[in-house]
Structure formats: C-alpha cells, structure tokens
Amino acid sequence: MSTAKTKGPGHILVVDDDREICTLIGKFLKKRDYRVTLVGNGHEMRRALGEWSIDLVILDLMLPGEDGLQLCRDLRARSTIPIIMLTVMSEETDRIIGLEMGADDYLAKPFNPRELLARIKAVLRRVKTNADATSQTRPRTLYFSGWRLEIGRRQFFSPNGLLVDLSGGEFDLLVVFAEHPQQVLTREQLLDLTHGRSQGAFDRSIDMQISRLRRKIEISHSAPELIMTVRGGGYSFTSNVSQHEPSDP
Amino acid sequence: MSTAKTKGPGHILVVDDDREICTLIGKFLKKRDYRVTLVGNGHEMRRALGEWSIDLVILDLMLPGEDGLQLCRDLRARSTIPIIMLTVMSEETDRIIGLEMGADDYLAKPFNPRELLARIKAVLRRVKTNADATSQTRPRTLYFSGWRLEIGRRQFFSPNGLLVDLSGGEFDLLVVFAEHPQQVLTREQLLDLTHGRSQGAFDRSIDMQISRLRRKIEISHSAPELIMTVRGGGYSFTSNVSQHEPSDP
DNA sequence: CCGCGACGGTTACACTATGTTACCAAAAAG
DNA sequence: CTTTTTGGTAACATAGTGTAACCGTCGCGG
Incomplete structure (x- = not known):
C-alpha cells in the first residue's frame, strides 16, 4: 500500500x-x-x-x-x-x-x-x-477504564463521573484513539484521522496534542497508562474499549 | 410537445x-x-x-x-x-x-x-x-434537555415551562441546530440553512447570533452545554433531540 | 560503562479562531 | 415619524493550536 x-x-x-x-x-x-x-x-x-x-x-x-x-x-x-x-x-x-x-x-x-x-x-x-x-446520528458512547466518552455530544467523563474539560482537538484525538484501541497509530494516521490533513516532515503538532491530552487523562504523569508511546512508530491506546457501560464492580 | x-x-x-x-x-x-x-x-x-x-x-x-x-x-x-x-x-x-x-x-x-x-x-x-x-416530514415540536421547541408556533419553552423570548434569527438558528443534532455545522452551512445565503470570507454574523443565543439558553455562561464550538469546524448541537415529550423524571 | 544520536516530552511563544462588548444601521413596531 | 428591536460590523479579549527550542531518555556501538 x-x-x-x-x-x-x-x-x-x-x-x-x-x-x-x-x-x-x-x-x-x-x-x-x-x-x-x-x-x-x-x-x-x-x-x-x-x-x-x-x-x-x-x-x-x-x-x-x-x-x-x-x-x-x-x-x-x-x-x-x-x-x-x-x-x-x-x-x-x-x-x-x-x-x-x-x-x-x-x-x-x-x-x-x-x-x-x-x-x-x-x-x-x-x-x-x-x-x-x-445524517442519522446514533448516540455513540464508548467506555474504557471507567471513563465515558460521549462522541455525539462531545463530552468526556472521568471515572468519578465529572465532566473533563477537553479542547476540540484533544477530544478529536481521544475519539480516534478510542475507535482504534490496542493498535499502533502513526503520527500521520492520527493527523489524517483527526484533521483529514497530511503532515510535513517535521510536524510535531500531534506530539503536542498528545502531551496536552495526557496531562488531562493520565493519572500518573510519569508513566502513561492509556496512551502509550511506541518509539519510532507512533502511539497506541492500551485500554479495552467497550460500547456498553460495564457492570458495576 | x-x-x-x-x-x-x-x-x-x-x-x-x-x-x-x-x-x-x-x-x-x-x-x-x-x-x-x-x-x-x-x-x-x-x-x-x-x-x-x-x-x-x-x-x-x-x-x-x-x-x-x-x-x-x-x-x-x-x-x-x-x-x-x-x-x-x-x-x-x-x-x-x-x-x-x-x-x-x-x-x-x-x-x-x-x-x-x-x-x-x-x-x-x-x-x-x-x-x-x-424527504421525511419534519416534526413541528422538538424536545431536548427539558426544553421544548414549537417550530410551527415559533415558540420556545425553558425546562421550567416559561416562554423564552428569542428573536427571529435566534429562533431560526436554534431550529437548524435542533434539526441537525450531534453533528458539526460549519458557519457556511448555518448561514445557508438559516438565511439561505452564502457568506463572505470574514463574516462573523453567525458568531454573534450564536453568542446571543447562548446567552439565552445556556445555563453556564462559561461552559456551553447545548451549543459546542468546534474550532476550525463550526458548531455542534450536543443535546439529544426527541420528537416526543420525554417521560416525567 | 560511556558517549552519541535520534526520538519524544515539555516549555515558551506566536498566531489564529472564537467570544464578547460597543456601536450603528436597518427593520419593525407604534 | 418616533421608538424599539434586531442584526451586523468593528474592535478588543481570550483560548486553542502549531512551531521552535531545549532537554531528557532510549538504544546502540564502542
């Protein structure tokens, strides 16, 4: 390809x-x-x-x-x-x-x-x-690791149910990750899937968005759990994403 | 012939x-x-x-x-x-x-x-x-998040049942949003769907209408919940819109 | 084990899109 | 014709996003 x-x-x-x-x-x-x-x-x-x-x-x-x-x-x-x-x-x-x-x-x-x-x-x-x-819109909601991502209404909730304030770009990026869990996405793919745009050679804008997104959704600042870096490859969303609300433990 | x-x-x-x-x-x-x-x-x-x-x-x-x-x-x-x-x-x-x-x-x-x-x-x-x-005929009354929008009568009611005073343009804009929920509408689309006109390059009139409409329908002035902006894209109506009155809570 | 180079994370900053206020003209109401 | 309302433009304030630069870290070869 x-x-x-x-x-x-x-x-x-x-x-x-x-x-x-x-x-x-x-x-x-x-x-x-x-x-x-x-x-x-x-x-x-x-x-x-x-x-x-x-x-x-x-x-x-x-x-x-x-x-x-x-x-x-x-x-x-x-x-x-x-x-x-x-x-x-x-x-x-x-x-x-x-x-x-x-x-x-x-x-x-x-x-x-x-x-x-x-x-x-x-x-x-x-x-x-x-x-x-x-456009017939179905209310799409994705769940992962306790978080809830309501794609249609563009809202994101933390495990304790609080609305997380994400910027538009951060939200788009998160949606792409949640829709492609457990697979490595290159920077180019991320750029295409979020903005429909292709990158120049030294484009680091995705890195910035990742950094900003992590700041808001990663518990441990030093050891990311949701978005993992794949050196030389891109990033990978590690969580299991479900379409249904998990049963309460 | x-x-x-x-x-x-x-x-x-x-x-x-x-x-x-x-x-x-x-x-x-x-x-x-x-x-x-x-x-x-x-x-x-x-x-x-x-x-x-x-x-x-x-x-x-x-x-x-x-x-x-x-x-x-x-x-x-x-x-x-x-x-x-x-x-x-x-x-x-x-x-x-x-x-x-x-x-x-x-x-x-x-x-x-x-x-x-x-x-x-x-x-x-x-x-x-x-x-x-x-070609589906559009319903004339829409419900969302407790609000009631009577399109035919051009009246809009807040969750507590009070008539909200909207100007003509504000009402039109709201109707367009309610008829296209959970999807990003560009300024151009909004202008076209409300006024049937296309915009010049630096037209900010939609922004103004949005601002004025928000002032009247958004609870939190700083964090819009119904009309969300999508930077670089336009605006999106986040609420679930129903054609029927929701069952009482 | 050390040093080097590449890659990625982060900070600072510039730029752009958007939110908002003020003001004015056009339209509607009276 | 005057008053009121509405909607648009201009101008300024603010938040979001990309770029550059600096630094730390990882891998690898010596």
Whole structure:
C-alpha cells in the first residue's frame, strides 16, 4: 500500500490490482490536490478504511480472486461512503450498471482521467448536498477504564463521573484513539484521522496534542497508562474499549 | 410537445430536436412504464419543467441554435434534477465538460436503448436513495434537555415551562441546530440553512447570533452545554433531540 | 560503562479562531 | 415619524493550536 502526502479536497482510496492504472489515477488525482491511497485487494481496502479517513472509494470490479460486486455490497452494507466502480468496457457493462449493488457511479475502462475527475466531483457534490438531511446520528458512547466518552455530544467523563474539560482537538484525538484501541497509530494516521490533513516532515503538532491530552487523562504523569508511546512508530491506546457501560464492580 | 400519460417508475423529459430519436426513446420508455414528455428545444424544456413534475431530463447537447452545455449548467444551477446527456460519439470533450457542468451521466449517440434504460435506472436509484433520507416530514415540536421547541408556533419553552423570548434569527438558528443534532455545522452551512445565503470570507454574523443565543439558553455562561464550538469546524448541537415529550423524571 | 544520536516530552511563544462588548444601521413596531 | 428591536460590523479579549527550542531518555556501538 502506498499513500501520497497531499492535502486537498478529499482523501480517495483506489482499489485496483493493476499497477499501471493505480499509478495513473494516483498521479492524476494528486496533481489535483486529492490525497490518494492505493491498494490492490479487498483485504487491504478494509484495512485502509480503518486506518485512514477516506472520502471516496474507487473500486475495480475485476480483482484477481475476488468479486468486486460483493466487495461493493459489503462496503455499502456497512457504511455510506461513496463508491465509484471501474468496469470493463463491454456489453456486460450495462447489465452491471443495472444491478443494484449500491455504487454511486460507474466508469468503463479504459477511461479518460478527466472523466474520472468529473465523476468524482459529481459524486462528492451529491454527497455534500445530501449531507445535511441524511445524517442519522446514533448516540455513540464508548467506555474504557471507567471513563465515558460521549462522541455525539462531545463530552468526556472521568471515572468519578465529572465532566473533563477537553479542547476540540484533544477530544478529536481521544475519539480516534478510542475507535482504534490496542493498535499502533502513526503520527500521520492520527493527523489524517483527526484533521483529514497530511503532515510535513517535521510536524510535531500531534506530539503536542498528545502531551496536552495526557496531562488531562493520565493519572500518573510519569508513566502513561492509556496512551502509550511506541518509539519510532507512533502511539497506541492500551485500554479495552467497550460500547456498553460495564457492570458495576 | 407531446406527453404520454402513463403512471410508472418516473416522469422523464426528453429534450431533442431529432424526431426520430424522440420517438424511439419515447416508445421504448413508455413500454417500460415510464411517463415521457418530449420537447425539441430549451424553451419548451423550461416550460415542461414548470408544468410537470419531472424526475429526470435526457438532454441532447446538439440542439439547433442552442448550447446544450449552457442549458445543462442553467438547469443544474437552479435544481438538483438528474440529467443524462446525449452526445455525439466523437466529442469526448463535450461529455466531460457536461459532467463538469453537473450532468449525472452521458450516453453517446447512436446508443442501444437498453443502455439508456440501464443508466436511467442507475441515476434514478442514486437520487432515490438520497431522497429517502431527505424527504421525511419534519416534526413541528422538538424536545431536548427539558426544553421544548414549537417550530410551527415559533415558540420556545425553558425546562421550567416559561416562554423564552428569542428573536427571529435566534429562533431560526436554534431550529437548524435542533434539526441537525450531534453533528458539526460549519458557519457556511448555518448561514445557508438559516438565511439561505452564502457568506463572505470574514463574516462573523453567525458568531454573534450564536453568542446571543447562548446567552439565552445556556445555563453556564462559561461552559456551553447545548451549543459546542468546534474550532476550525463550526458548531455542534450536543443535546439529544426527541420528537416526543420525554417521560416525567 | 560511556558517549552519541535520534526520538519524544515539555516549555515558551506566536498566531489564529472564537467570544464578547460597543456601536450603528436597518427593520419593525407604534 | 418616533421608538424599539434586531442584526451586523468593528474592535478588543481570550483560548486553542502549531512551531521552535531545549532537554531528557532510549538504544546502540564502542
């Protein structure tokens, strides 16, 4: 998997086993200031979706040993992320388009990059237009080590039930950690998942946020228990995160 | 202009000066239970749009004496109605520009009717998916954190049942928040949803409205609980909004 | 065991976004 | 037409966040 470090109008995940097409799309979109992540199969796709903040998926229908249609349905079943399918130009195309697999748009290979861009923009435009009314918000609350994190109302409570005063950025960071427990997150991932932005070489802003966050949630100042540093790797949230309130001990 | 009065999956407006193509499309779609209206130029198109409830427009880019691209752009500027363009096979540029102008798909002439049908279905399906979420009728009374917001009557009651005196703009803003709970709304969105206008770069009027609204509905003046600011993002209404009066505590 | 280099934690500071007060113009009320 | 209310702009106060710099610590090789 390769990830380009570009800020811009969105982060696009390209799922295609064809190196050449990947490179082509990647270069083209990067030039247009999109952030691009390239993967070659369904497994990598799922991983990338967990690791990055993806705005749109471009999915090849023909992946070796996999069913693109099924991938698309799975994806749609679990999220509302926009999908553009790449299909082979043939008579089959029409039938595929007719299938209700839930993609937002389709494009036959070989294609003109400008057309891809136009369709990307169109899909993102439609999504944006509908973003207002669409959002069905479930009250998501996460629990860990006695703490309670209410994501929807952006509030965080300590084990003794007191509201903890976190700044917006600190809260976002904590949410990302709680949603990715027990795995190492690089600074770049953290930056992407919190701000949707990519980092320059010497960006230490995440370190600062970590430091400030720790000051407010770590009991022991010298031995962090919730957010552990992984030297050379990033940070890892060590606690067990549950979606339900633990039974009182 | 000729209109076929058939009930069915949708009402399609075909804009093409070529009699033969019109007839072809018309017959084909009518056979599939679509309602079809055929017109030959931009003027008739606008009239038809005013007279009927059109679900989708099929627009020929090559109309005598008119610019199909311009028509497409005008259409898109005024509504979100789905558009499928008909283009000449050789003019790839036109197709792309069309997509950039806001068309939802295109089809090169000459085309296979089945292909047209597939694309019509695909486009309508996309729109329908979106529309479902959009078109729920909004309840006129909302409850949150003990407060009661009667949208129709434009009255707002505090937890102790007293009428709160809000100005018109403050009320509008509160309604927007209550209808989009637990999600971050940018200043631009707020301005658009309240006044239907877009903002200049340094517009702080929303900040003022927020400040004034907070003064009237926030208990703690220093730590807002209902309207939380998201630095760099906008504001978020944190409360759980219910359509029904909560059971008495 | 010591020293070096890289990495990460922290402090200080600059900058930017936001909150708020004061003031004024436009709109509504009378 | 006068009074009142509302909403917007300007200006200042304040909190949040990124950058730079300094230092401590960890790993590693000598």
